[in-house]
Amino acid sequence: MALSIEDIKKVAHLARIEINETDAQATLNKLSGILALIEQMQAVDTSGIVPMSHAQDLSQRLRDDVVSKTNLRDEFQKNAPILGNGSQELAVAGGLYLVPKVIE
């Protein structure tokens, strides 16, 4: 199936990746080649074949619902990104992460 520039923009939005006109065109060309490769699958009759979702035929292992990890919050927060918009501080405050306001 042929892709359009609009498809690329829509998929980029779904993937939360900003894309400008020039990059959208270049991406369209590359992705069209890859999709043509993928299209080879359509020649295969797969009716009645059970999809294989995983390399091992296993059921999910369960464990008791007990605390199994130590709290590494302080360690993890050392990797917080720089806040941005003029601030060079880490995007953390009071053990939480800072993001733009989402509720008015």
Place this chain on the structure above:
Amino acid sequence: MANSELTNGSLKAYAQLLQSKQISSLELTQAFLQRIKQYNPSINAYIALDEDKTLAQARAADARIAAGSAAPLTGIPIAQKDIFCAKGWPTTCGSKMLANFVAPYDAHVISQFDAAGAVNLGKTNMDEFAMGSSNETSYFGGVKNPWSFDRVPGGSSGGSAAAVAARLCAAATGTDTGGSIRQPASLCGFTGLKPTYGVVSRFGMIAFASSLDQAGPMAKSAEDCALMMNVMAGFDERDSTSLDRAKEDYCRDLNKPLAGLKIGLPKEFFAEGLSAEVGQVIENAIAEYKKLGAEIVNISLPNTGLSIPVYYVLAPAEASSNLSRYDGVRYGHRAAEYTDLMDMYCKSRAEGFGAEVKRRILIGTYVLSAGYYDAYYLKAQQIRRLIAQDFVEAFKQCDVIMGPAAPSTAFKAGEKVDDPVAMYLQDIYTISTNLAGLPGMSVPAGFASSQDGPALPVGLQIIGNYFDEARMLNVAHQYQQVTDWHTLAPNLPEGKA
């Protein structure tokens, strides 16, 4: 002992030298660090080095040896692919997205090497998020193939590959989602093993395509790979796909004779697309196996050609979900300027990911999007089963399957970088084993001449049945007893003195 000799030993030889106290881990580690200083500026195999941490581990190993409690790899310096979280080490996965990320905990593989007393020499370069076959998608630049500096080392484990080939480590770790251990092992001329899916824990290993990713050893010989597997393999409850199996000794069958071994040669692995020179090297290797008493069986893996289209649906689909975690909120790159939350996500991801990673995220998002799921994702999963069934049928007729690991020798840097489909075809012989979950390895089998450069290494691929790693290592080891391809190392151009 001269430095170049000291950095060219087998793991077994190192263990003997260390445990008989003829050398210390500190001396051995310093010899490798010296060599890294000399050659890494040109090769770019390592992207993170921390001499203090490395030497502290070497001293601790010497203390352990002195106390008489050494394990086989105690004191031996190992390079770690930068896909493994190692506490206190930068862990970037070759991406700008994680350029400032310092791992807060150890991957299972890292803690296994720590427990064995091995020394971490540093983190090795790789294609960004393991997406590539030439190491050229790394944010930290390409890696030189030690056999010819104008060529790529293969990928995605290109840094580990160059480090093993250039003797910048005793051995290294890699990961293989579609060929990322075996193709670079072929292009750089050393031994690499991708185990059965689920044998090595993925805990702390940055995810690309979770149903395919598997870690394994990259080393100078099959015996070295067996010793590495003894450390890396084993059940880990922190990885929900880790297999709860009894611990194995991967060295146990190394010395078994090969008389009566049935080797399957799939006709699809010797068809159009394979370089004639590479095909000749593989034929010579098969002839060697006949001399060792093996029988040849002609087999067919009819769906081999479909493995690439199937892979380029499934791997990007899984990657698009796995990489959705990189949103600039809690770690990783965040854009410097943004207006609202959506803008922050979109800008951070546009800036943090490179072109190939974005392409794969977009493909994955597309094939999973409303209206296309059945035509692409479901269809690919159905054909995945056909590919796996091909192997089930094949292993009714033979013990191992052999063929080339890659269709050509190392290609020139820049040659395929603008043509993703040509790059993807590098993995035509390796991808099907990932889809089936089978183990595969690449073993040095000789050199093929190229029209415009030196003769370059060729890898023989050995594919085994599920959990048959010990037999594959036996099959490779016996070949390495009668050939010397695996002992050859490149002559490096003068590095920094």
